[in-house]
Amino acid sequence: MEILVCVKRVPAPGSRINVTQDGLAVDTSNLGFTTSPHEECAVEEAVRIVEEHGGSVTVLTLGSALSEEQLRYAASVGANKFVLVETDGEHDSDAQQTAEAIRETVISLEASHGIFDLILFGNESADSSGYQVGIRVAVSLDRPMVNGIKNIDVGDTQITAHREVDNGYEVYSLKAPAVFGIKEGINLPRYPTMKGRLASKKAEISTISASASVASQQRVRLHRPEEETVETTILGNDATAAVKIADLLEELDLL
Amino acid sequence: MPGVFVLLEHDRGVFAPACEEALTAARTLGAAINEEVTAIAIGVTGSDLLPLCSAQGVSRVLALNDPLISDYSPELWGQAIAEVHEAKQPSLVMAVGTDKGNEVLAQGSARLNLPFVANCVSLERQEAWVATRLQWGGSLLEDVTVEASSIFASFGHHSVTPERVSLDGQPSIETLELSLDPNLARSLVQDRVKMSEGATLSTASVVVSGGRGVGSAEGFAPLEQLAELLSGKVGCSRAVTNNGWRSHSDQVGQTGTRIAPDLYVACGISGAIQHWVGAMAAKNILAINTDPEANMVTKAQYAVIADLHEVIPALIAEVKLRREGQSKS
Numbered sequence: 001m002e003i004l005v006c007v008k009r010v011p012a013p014g015s016r017i018n019v020t021q022d023g024l025a026v027d028t029s030n031l032g033f034t035t036s037p038h039e040e041c042a043v044e045e046a047v048r049i050v051e052e053h054g055g056s057v058t059v060l061t062l063g064s065a066l067s068e069e070q071l072r073y074a075a076s077v078g079a080n081k082f083v084l085v086e087t088d089g090e091h092d093s094d095a096q097q098t099a100e101a102i103r104e105t106v107i108s109l110e111a112s113h114g115i116f117d118l119i120l121f122g123n124e125s126a127d128s129s130g131y132q133v134g135i136r137v138a139v140s141l142d143r144p145m146v147n148g149i150k151n152i153d154v155g156d157t158q159i160t161a162h163r164e165v166d167n168g169y170e171v172y173s174l175k176a177p178a179v180f181g182i183k184e185g186i187n188l189p190r191y192p193t194m195k196g197r198l199a200s201k202k203a204e205i206s207t208i209s210a211s212a213s214v215a216s217q218q219r220v221r222l223h224r225p226e227e228e229t230v231e232t233t234i235l236g237n238d239a240t241a242a243v244k245i246a247d248l249l250e251e252l253d254l255l
Numbered sequence: 256m257p258g259v260f261v262l263l264e265h266d267r268g269v270f271a272p273a274c275e276e277a278l279t280a281a282r283t284l285g286a287a288i289n290e291e292v293t294a295i296a297i298g299v300t301g302s303d304l305l306p307l308c309s310a311q312g313v314s315r316v317l318a319l320n321d322p323l324i325s326d327y328s329p330e331l332w333g334q335a336i337a338e339v340h341e342a343k344q345p346s347l348v349m350a351v352g353t354d355k356g357n358e359v360l361a362q363g364s365a366r367l368n369l370p371f372v373a374n375c376v377s378l379e380r381q382e383a384w385v386a387t388r389l390q391w392g393g394s395l396l397e398d399v400t401v402e403a404s405s406i407f408a409s410f411g412h413h414s415v416t417p418e419r420v421s422l423d424g425q426p427s428i429e430t431l432e433l434s435l436d437p438n439l440a441r442s443l444v445q446d447r448v449k450m451s452e453g454a455t456l457s458t459a460s461v462v463v464s465g466g467r468g469v470g471s472a473e474g475f476a477p478l479e480q481l482a483e484l485l486s487g488k489v490g491c492s493r494a495v496t497n498n499g500w501r502s503h504s505d506q507v508g509q510t511g512t513r514i515a516p517d518l519y520v521a522c523g524i525s526g527a528i529q530h531w532v533g534a535m536a537a538k539n540i541l542a543i544n545t546d547p548e549a550n551m552v553t554k555a556q557y558a559v560i561a562d563l564h565e566v567i568p569a570l571i572a573e574v575k576l577r578r579e580g581q582s583k584s
């Protein structure tokens with residue numbers, strides 16, 4: 001199996017998300033960065049499939065040069081090849097621009113490596129939450145695509161996938177080449193080993209510049225939703241608070 | 256003439272609760288831009304839509320005719336709305352941003368290379384389209400403008416309050432013949448498996464949740480006991496699932512489950528924004544945390560500043576005591 005996983009570098013804010021003065025970006029000055037959780041699971045899934053069936057895992061990210069950090073992390077947990085589709089990092093690309101740049105990169109990678117049996121995306125990106133890049137890429141390549149996937153089973157002729165729905169799941173059965181949007185929970189990603197970490201420092205990254213297409217969605221500003229301030233009632237500072245909690249349960253008609 | 260087309264989501268003929276939100280949003284928008292609203296549903300007959308549309312004041316229904324779309328396939332459903340767009344040239348195609356609502360709109364807009372604005376909380380047409388949409392699963396809002404005469408847009412689930420406006424007379428039904436590519440049946444749903452009956456984490460009236468402060472998988476036993484006593488479910492934070500203490504199906508938050516219980520008991524959870532966004536719809540929150548400054552504590556209506564390993568067993572004993580008292584009297 002030749003698998004391509006597309007990942008995004010996102011900031012990891014704590015108790016609140018701050019916005020820069022001009023309102024155009026998340027203020028990341030005191031923040032660490034991570035791979036979006038759905039995509040971290042997609043990388044893990046790809047590595048597991050290749051461990052079982054052979055092949056290789058290529059990880060692609062579109063972003064500024066700093067996104068190399070996320071590619072090296074993927075290297076430390078077992079991915080094999082790395083592609084950075086580099087943007088100037090000044091503006092976030094919109095979904096159509098991102099999908100177009102990824103489509104062009106996939107076509108050029110496949111021209112030299114052959115067709116990817118599977119392309120995995122996250123169900124939606126953690127930050128912009130646009131719900132469409134993976135689908136746009138799949139449609140433009142005319143490949144079957146299902147989002148919301150929480151289980152993949154690679155068979156001889158078919159790839160079976162489960163999509164989470166209320167109270168259960170739906171079963172899809174696709175033929176390669178296929179595309180999936182992965183959700184966190186499909187697996188528990190491994191932590192990098194010391195050996196993996198060392199190897200990741202030497203991983204070779206191919207860098208391509210992102211094509212320039214025009215954005216159709218223009219950001220005007222980011223802002224936080226209004227929040228009600230609540231007055232917290234402290235019910236106690238030790239186990240004796242149980243009595244007051246039970247009173248509260250009675251009040252809420254839960255006892 | 257162009258119009259607003261609204262996609263109604265259903266599972267084999269059972270309309271999703273989100274449909275009322277979709278119709279309310281479509282009707283409001285249609286009135287604002289002075290264009291007709293037409294409801295579309297894929298894989299049901301036009302008359303299946305009549306009761307919903309009558310109750311929601313939507314007077315036009317477009318029925319799609321093709322045996323290929325009788326069950327769900329993201330590609331076929333996306334192709335179907337792309338064909339509706341080609342035939343009708345509407346200003347806007349919209350749905351509610353459920354998993355499938357967003358999937359079908361993305362599939363449809365991709366086929367036409369049109370913009371798709373996901374999870375709006377407001378949408379207006381001025382010189383351009385002007386939208387406010389949810390980012391970070393709802394922790395942040397983004398105002399965007401879209402320069403296109405026709406767009407696809409979803410409304411964030413639960414961001415529209417459904418309002419009924421009854422219609423005089425019956426909605427009219429028009430039928431559109433499609434010419435779908437049978438090859439797209441490659442992504443038809445093949446089977447469905449039901450895992451649980453009754454309340455789930457997302458519908459439970461009480462959720463007792465634990466975070467890193469619980470310390471281990473075994474540490475959840477008292478939380479399970481409390482949840483059972485209160486006929487609730489157990490939830491957890493991502494720190495817990497990352498440690499392998501509980502399955503991801505219990506995770507509350509942006510990349511887990513959104514909950515809306517009457518009471519949320521958050522034990523040893525700091526309240527990171529990605530956790531909070533999944534829990535904030537709870538009517539009452541009780542935080543049990545050793546740190547009085549924890550975000551979960553300052554945002555909760557009720558808090559106990561203490562070790563959860565002492566508070567939860569004491570609470571279980573107190574609840575049992577009162578229950579026994581009730582059954583004796």
Ligand SMILES: Cc1cc2nc3c(=O)[nH]c(=O)nc-3n(C[C@H](O)[C@H](O)[C@H](O)COP(=O)(O)OP(=O)(O)OC[C@H]3O[C@@H](n4cnc5c(N)ncnc54)[C@H](O)[C@@H]3O)c2cc1C
Pocket residue numbers: 010011012013014034036037126465466467468469491492493494495506507508509510511512522523524525526527528529530533543544545546549561562563564
């Ligand atoms: C893109 C993205 C998506 C994410 N999605 C989610 C998500 O869906 N859900 C989610 O939960 N997180 C999510 N996270 C992770 C999130 O940012 C936090 O890392 C996580 O929620 C922290 O979990 P926690 O509160 O259990 O742990 P911590 O932040 O470590 O907090 C532990 C808390 O326990 C308290 N405590 C410790 N011991 C005790 C004790 N004995 N008694 C009482 N209190 C005690 C401490 O005071 C502290 O407040 C996401 C992160 C990113 C970047």
